[in-house]
Amino acid sequence: MAGLLDGLGLKNLEGMELFEEKKKEEAPEKAKAPVIQETDYLFDKSYECPVCYEKIKARTVKAGKARLIKSDMDLRPVYEHIEPLKYDVILCPHCGYTALSRYFGGLTASQIKDIKENISKSFRATEEPKDAFSYDYAIYLYKMSLANALVKHAKASEKAYICLKAGWLCRSYAENLDKGTADYEKKFKELKQQEKEFHKNALEGFLTAREKENYPMCGMDEATVEYLVAVLAMEFDQLDVSARIISNLIVSPSANSRMKDKARDIKELLVAKMKEKK
Numbered sequence: 001m002a003g004l005l006d007g008l009g010l011k012n013l014e015g016m017e018l019f020e021e022k023k024k025e026e027a028p029e030k031a032k033a034p035v036i037q038e039t040d041y042l043f044d045k046s047y048e049c050p051v052c053y054e055k056i057k058a059r060t061v062k063a064g065k066a067r068l069i070k071s072d073m074d075l076r077p078v079y080e081h082i083e084p085l086k087y088d089v090i091l092c093p094h095c096g097y098t099a100l101s102r103y104f105g106g107l108t109a110s111q112i113k114d115i116k117e118n119i120s121k122s123f124r125a126t127e128e129p130k131d132a133f134s135y136d137y138a139i140y141l142y143k144m145s146l147a148n149a150l151v152k153h154a155k156a157s158e159k160a161y162i163c164l165k166a167g168w169l170c171r172s173y174a175e176n177l178d179k180g181t182a183d184y185e186k187k188f189k190e191l192k193q194q195e196k197e198f199h200k201n202a203l204e205g206f207l208t209a210r211e212k213e214n215y216p217m218c219g220m221d222e223a224t225v226e227y228l229v230a231v232l233a234m235e236f237d238q239l240d241v242s243a244r245i246i247s248n249l250i251v252s253p254s255a256n257s258r259m260k261d262k263a264r265d266i267k268e269l270l271v272a273k274m275k276e277k278k
Contacts, residue, residue, distance in 0.1 A: 038132040041065045041082045049092040050107045051115050058090040058101075059133065073266070074199075074231045075224070076168040083176075085169045086138035089145050096123030098144035100165070102219065103158055111152040118151045135173040139194075142166040160205025161218040164228075167198035203232040207241075223255035227263055234270055239277065242270055 044057040066079040077084075091098040096119045107115075129137055142162060149159045174191040181187060206229045215222040226249050233242035249255055249263045 036081050038082050042087065042132070047090060047104065049095060049097055050105050051097040051112050051120070052092060052095040054092060054094040056090075056092050056094070059087050059128075060101075061087050072168075072171075074168075074235075075228055076171065078172075083135075083138075083169070083172050085165055085172060086133045086135065088165065089138070089141035091128075091141055091144060093125045093128065095120040096125075096144070096148075098141060098148045100145055100158075100162060102161075103149075103154070107152065114151050114153070115148060119148055135169065135176070138169055139166065139173070142169060155209065155213060156205045157209035157213050157217045160202045160209060163198045163202035163205060167195045167202060170195035170198065199232055200236060203229065203236060203238075206232070221254075223249060223252060223259045226252075226255075227259055227266070230263070230266060234266065234273065237277075239270065239274055242266075243274070246270060 041061050042059050043062055045060040047056050047058060048054070049056055061082065061084045066082050066084055069078045069080050071077050088101055089098060090101055090104045095116070097115050126137075126140065133141075142165065146159065146162045146166070149162055170191045174188050174195070177184065177188055177191070206225060209217060210225070210229065215225070217225050220228070226245050230242045230245040230249065233239070233245070246263050246267050250260055250267070252260075255263070
């Protein structure tokens with residue numbers, strides 16, 4: 001404020017500012033976003049084993065908690081922060097009976113007998129992870145459920161559905177495999193090979209089920225199963241099978257517009273693949 005107070009003889013005021021500088025307010029610290037853990041989506045659900053009647057608990061994903069990000073061409077759902085596929089199998093640690101949650105109950109007397117004789121007698125419980133399941137443990141659960149399905153003479157659709165979801169799980173594992181893992185390339189190839197083997201059997205099972213079983217099948221309507229079979233058939237170069245199913249699906253009165261649009265997308269890929277084969 002040089003010059004404003006000249007002539008007053010007040011030396012102590014020299015250098016003072018007329019208006020005090022406004023103190024800079026310190027920005028409040030931003031609250032740290034909570035770290036989301038896979039266990040945040042889980043809880044233990046109680047069941048009674050239909051084979052040995054023991055009370056058991058199975059790790060389960062909370063309904064409506066996981067957020068869907070996308071679906072792959074073969075309908076594999078992809079979620080944020082969690083892989084629900086790891087928690088869709090229930091294992092009884094007492095007798096070894098294992099099944100997808102959809103098929104856990106409703107066993108016949110002969111199925112129970114077969115499981116006791118062919119599974120329970122040689123079953124040795126593996127320690128269940130205390131928190132989130134690893135991919136390796138989840139794959140073990142799917143293999144156990146497939147073994148049980150084989151022993152209890154499950155429908156072709158059930159065995160196909162187990163193989164389908166096991167293949168999806170292998171794909172998820174490969175996608176989330178740490179590239180710093182020792183022998184990453186080897187492990188990645190093994191997982192892709194496992195996925196292929198599971199899905200090859202899923203295709204065979206669904207093709208059989210289409211001829212012998214009624215809809216809905218594994219909770220899916222006819223159009224969904226037909227689309228899924230067409231995609232799997234295309235993957236394994238059964239192009240004529242895939243083309244026939246897709247053509248029927250596009251004109252099907254029972255298929256909704258969304259499924260028809262997906263079928264048209266597959267048709268474009270299928271036509272391109274047929275041209276490559278020629």
